[in-house]
Amino acid sequence: MDAELILIQLFSGVALGAILVITALGLSIIFGMLGVVNFAHGALFMIGAYAGLWVASLTGSFWWGLLVAPIMIGVFGMAIEWLLVRPLYGRSVDDPLLLTFGLSYVLVEAVRIVFGNDGIPFPTPSQLTGVANLGVGYFPIYRLFVIVVVAVVLLLLWLALEKTKFGLIVRAGSRDPTIMRVLGVNISKVWLLVFGVGVGLAALGGVLAGPMRTVNPEMGSLVLIEAFVVTVIGGLGSLLGSVVAGLLVGVAISMTALFAPEMGTIVMFALMALVLLVRPRGLFGKAA
Amino acid sequence: MAMLEVQDLHAWYGASHILHGVSITVRQGEVVALVGRNGAGKTTTIRSVMGLMPRISGGIRFDGADLTALKAHDRYRLGLAYVPEERRIVPGLTVRENLQLGLVASAAKINEREAIDEIAESFPRLKERLDQEGATMSGGEQQMLAIARAMIGRPKMILLDEPSEGIMPVLVEEMGVLFRRLRDQGVTLLLVEQNVEWALRLADRAVIVDQGEVVHESSSAALLADKAIQERYCAV
Numbered sequence: 001m002d003a004e005l006i007l008i009q010l011f012s013g014v015a016l017g018a019i020l021v022i023t024a025l026g027l028s029i030i031f032g033m034l035g036v037v038n039f040a041h042g043a044l045f046m047i048g049a050y051a052g053l054w055v056a057s058l059t060g061s062f063w064w065g066l067l068v069a070p071i072m073i074g075v076f077g078m079a080i081e082w083l084l085v086r087p088l089y090g091r092s093v094d095d096p097l098l099l100t101f102g103l104s105y106v107l108v109e110a111v112r113i114v115f116g117n118d119g120i121p122f123p124t125p126s127q128l129t130g131v132a133n134l135g136v137g138y139f140p141i142y143r144l145f146v147i148v149v150v151a152v153v154l155l156l157l158w159l160a161l162e163k164t165k166f167g168l169i170v171r172a173g174s175r176d177p178t179i180m181r182v183l184g185v186n187i188s189k190v191w192l193l194v195f196g197v198g199v200g201l202a203a204l205g206g207v208l209a210g211p212m213r214t215v216n217p218e219m220g221s222l223v224l225i226e227a228f229v230v231t232v233i234g235g236l237g238s239l240l241g242s243v244v245a246g247l248l249v250g251v252a253i254s255m256t257a258l259f260a261p262e263m264g265t266i267v268m269f270a271l272m273a274l275v276l277l278v279r280p281r282g283l284f285g286k287a288a
Numbered sequence: 289m290a291m292l293e294v295q296d297l298h299a300w301y302g303a304s305h306i307l308h309g310v311s312i313t314v315r316q317g318e319v320v321a322l323v324g325r326n327g328a329g330k331t332t333t334i335r336s337v338m339g340l341m342p343r344i345s346g347g348i349r350f351d352g353a354d355l356t357a358l359k360a361h362d363r364y365r366l367g368l369a370y371v372p373e374e375r376r377i378v379p380g381l382t383v384r385e386n387l388q389l390g391l392v393a394s395a396a397k398i399n400e401r402e403a404i405d406e407i408a409e410s411f412p413r414l415k416e417r418l419d420q421e422g423a424t425m426s427g428g429e430q431q432m433l434a435i436a437r438a439m440i441g442r443p444k445m446i447l448l449d450e451p452s453e454g455i456m457p458v459l460v461e462e463m464g465v466l467f468r469r470l471r472d473q474g475v476t477l478l479l480v481e482q483n484v485e486w487a488l489r490l491a492d493r494a495v496i497v498d499q500g501e502v503v504h505e506s507s508s509a510a511l512l513a514d515k516a517i518q519e520r521y522c523a524v
Contacts, residue, residue, distance in 0.1 A: 178340070
C-alpha cells in the first residue's frame, strides 16, 4: 500500500473528525453548562443539513445555506430550551434526557413527512469541487474547506469563551449557577443562549457534512452515537477533550476503513473502552 | 431612612416551616448583627432577602423597592449584595476573574481596571494573588475574596453570612477593620454571626432570632452588657 493513499485517508479522517468535533462540542457545551444530555442532537444535526439544503436551493447559494441554517436551527434550539427543557430544570436528569429522546423521533418523523424518506443529494458548491495538489498528494477541496471552517469556528469559540465577558459568565456559570444569580446574572438567559449555540453547532456540522454524503432523515442517528463516544473519550464537559477526541475518532474510523473495513463501526467503541480502562474520566475529564 | 424592611416573613423548605413571621428593619448606613443559635433561622432570613428560598410569604422592601416579586439577580442589580457562608469562590477561575464576576452585571458604571486596583489596595492579600486560582487559597483568603467580590460592584447593602467562621483571629480582626471602613463609606451591613461578641462590637444594633422568630432587639451595646439574654438565646 503506498504512502499517498494512507496520507489521503488520514486527511479524510481529519475532515470527518472535524465534523465530529463541531457536533460533539455542541453536545459538550450543553451538557457542561445545563447538565442536559441532549439526545435530540443527532436529529438537530440532520435538520441542520436539510435547512442548509433548503436555504441553498432558495437562494441559489451554498454560502447562504452555510451561514443561515446554523443560526436558524440555533434559534429553533432556543425555542426548544424555552418551551420544553426549561420546565424540567431542578428535576431528575432523566427528565430532559427522555424529553430530548422523544423529541428526536418527532423531528425525524416530521422531516420524513415534509421531505420524504429518500436521500437528497446536497451538491458541492462549484468553487469547492475538485482536488488540490498539496505537494504530497491530491486532496478533495471540499474536505480541506471543512477543516478550515471548523478550525475558524473553534478559534472564534475559544476567543468568545476566554476573552469576553460573556465567556467568563459561561465558564463561571457552568461551575456555580447560584453564585452568578446573586451577582446579578440572569442565568436563565445564559442557558437559553448556550443551548442555542450548542444546537447551532450541531446544525453547522449537518450542513458541512451534507455534500460529503446524501441528506436523509436517518443521517443524525449514527452521528449522535459518534458524538457521544467523542465526548466520553474526551471527558464529559471538556471542550479541549472534544476537539482531541473528535479528531482521534475521525482518523481511527478512516484508517480502519482502509486497513480493516469490516471493523469500521466497532473501532470507535474499542477506542472508547481502551480510554475508559486507562482514564475512567476520559482524556481531559476533571474529577467530579 | 430604612434601607431594608422585612415584614412578617415566613419561609419554608419543602413542608418544614422555618421562619414564623420575622420582621427586621435596617436603616441606611447601619450595621446590624443578626445572632442566635444554629438553626434559629438566621441564614434562612438573609437567603429570603436575597431571593434564594423556594417559598416565602411576607413583605421585603429594599431602598424603597418591593423585592418580593424580584429574582435574585434583579435584587443584586438594585444594589443588594450577598456573601454566602460557603463563600463560593468559583473553581478554575483566577482571583481577578472572580472579582470580575462582581462587575459583569453591576448596575453602577464602573471601570473594571480601576475597581480591581482599588480592591487590591484594600486587600493586600489578594493583590499578590490576582492571577492565582481563587479556590486554591486558604479559607480566610477565600473569605476575603468573597467579600471583595460582593463589594466591587459598589452595592448599597451587603448581607454577610458568618464571615468569621473558621478563620484565623488575625484575619477576623482585619475583617472588622474593613467592615468599619465600609460603614464609614455609607454601606449598610446585615451581619449574621455565631461569633456574637465580635459581631456586637462591630454592629450598631442587634437582633436575636430563635426558632424562626425575632425574640430580642436592642442596641448592640445593650446586648453586649446583658449576659443573661446572650446566655438564653445565643449560648451553644
